[in-house]
Each structure stands twice: as C-alpha cells, then as structure tokens.
Amino acid sequence: MTPKNTLLWWSSGKDSAWALHVLRRRPDVTVSGLVTTVNRAFDRVAMHGVRRELVEAQARAAGLPLHIVPIPHPCTNADYEAAVRAFVEHIRPLGVTHMAFGDLFLEDVRAYREALFDGTGLDLLFPLWGEPTDRLARTMVDAGLRAVLTCVDPRALDPAFAGRRYDHALLDALPATVDPCGERGEFHTFACEGPMFAAPIPVRTGTTVTREGFVFTDVVCAS
Numbered sequence: 252m253t254p255k256n257t258l259l260w261w262s263s264g265k266d267s268a269w270a271l272h273v274l275r276r277r278p279d280v281t282v283s284g285l286v287t288t289v290n291r292a293f294d295r296v297a298m299h300g301v302r303r304e305l306v307e308a309q310a311r312a313a314g315l316p317l318h319i320v321p322i323p324h325p326c327t328n329a330d331y332e333a334a335v336r337a338f339v340e341h342i343r344p345l346g347v348t349h350m351a352f353g354d355l356f357l358e359d360v361r362a363y364r365e366a367l368f369d370g371t372g373l374d375l376l377f378p379l380w381g382e383p384t385d386r387l388a389r390t391m392v393d394a395g396l397r398a399v400l401t402c403v404d405p406r407a408l409d410p411a412f413a414g415r416r417y418d419h420a421l422l423d424a425l426p427a428t429v430d431p432c433g434e435r436g437e438f439h440t441f442a443c444e445g446p447m448f449a450a451p452i453p454v455r456t457g458t459t460v461t462r463e464g465f466v467f468t469d470v471v472c473a474s
Contacts, residue, residue: 254281257349257376258318258342261285263301263309265398265417266353266379266432268442269391271313273378274351275447280376283347284316285309288334292324299439300401300467305454308472312448318342332367339371351376355384355434388422388431396445399456400438403466407437414456414468441470
C-alpha cells in the first residue's frame with residue numbers, strides 16, 4: 252500500500268512535534284512537510300508568538316520542508332479560511348493526500364477543521380486524538396521532548412509560568428484546573444528538542460510582554 256502523502260499542521264509547539272514523532276512511526280504515513288501560519292504584522296506564528304526563524308530551524312532539524320501560510324493581523328475566520336483554501340490550491344500539484352493535526356480532545360476544533368477541509372480532496376489525520384493528556388504530557392517529557400512556554404493565558408494560569416521549561420517540575424506545579432497539555436489554550440509552547448529532531452535547537456528566553464490579554468515570552472536562538 253502506498254503511504255499517505257501527509258503534511259503536518261505545525262504550531263511550533265510540543266503537540267505538533269509529538270504528532271510528527273508518532274506519524275513517522277506509522278508505516279502507512281509519509282510526512283512530506285510542515286505547514287505553519289505566520290502573522291504578517293509580526294512575522295511570528297499566530298498565538299504561540301514564535302519567530303519565523305525559529306520555526307525554520309525546527310523544520311531543518313526535522314529534515315522537512317516548511318510551508319508558510321501568511322495571515323493578516325487581526326485575522327478573522329474569513330481571512331483564515333481564505334488563506335487555507337489558497338494554500339490547498341497551491342499544494343495540489345505536490346500530490347498531498349492528507350493533512351495531519353496535533354489536536355487532542357476539543358471536539359469543536361476538530362469539527363471546524365473537518366468542515367474547513369471538506370471538499371478539498373484532502374483527508375485529515377489526528378494521530379494524538381483521545382490520548383489522556385496527563386499520561387501524554389509525561390510520556391513526551393520522558394521521551395526527551397523539551398519545550399518552552401511562550402504564551403500564557405493569565406485568566407487560566409499564573410503569568411509567571413511564561414518562559415518556563417515544559418518538564419516534570421512544571422507539570423507538578425500546574426493547577427488542577429489547567430490541562431497538562433494546555434489543550435484549552437491555557438498555554439502554548441515552542442519545542443526545541445526531542446526524538447523528532449536530528450539535533451536540539453539552542454534557545455534562550457527574552458522579554459516577557461502582555462499583549463491583547465495574553466502574556467508572551469520571546470524565545471530567541473542561543474547560538
């Protein structure tokens with residue numbers, strides 16, 4: 252059977268990184284590239300606030316081409332959907348058959364993606380779907396995945412967590428109301444090391460700012 256020619260929707264965070272690791276262990280899937288939405292105004296990944304050059308470093312470490320989907324700021328649903336449709340038209344000649352996402356359990360998010368890609372000719376994969384997030388979080392850390400919290404929603408989590416490493420100590424410190432993987436948007440991460448990368452991406456944290464109700468810690472290359 253011919254493996255599914257798959258692009259992975261790449262947020263730059265731990266769940267996308269782990270989805271890549273899981274997909275690469277499946278004989279029925281070939282991951283042929285990563286797809287990232289980048290905010291035109293700031294040249295950063297939307298919500299995660301990660302610089303474009305760091306996502307490019309991730310793609311190099313993963314040994315995969317990176318497809319950038321530019322979106323405006325602010326970005327309405329209509330803007331986002333138009334950008335996605337344009338991208339799908341762009342990749343049609345590449346023979347891509349599937350799009351994968353690192354979503355975990357939010358039914359409304361999955362339903363939105365399925366509706367968005369309906370009629371595009373692409374089938375969707377959700378390789379992490381339904382994994383208990385408390386167990387998944389520990390599994391990722393135990394496997395050597397390293398990440399930094401780049402964005403915190405202060406309505407759900409103390410802003411002091413911004414810039415912290417995603418490790419067992421952080422998981423132990425999270426309030427019971429916060430999902431261990433931040434799946435409800437409590438926090439977002441940048442993955443800098445793990446079995447999905449050929450080598451670690453050396454980074455350091457920079458300035459922390461509050462913008463549009465969220466707390467962002469800048470992450471920059473340390474080399």
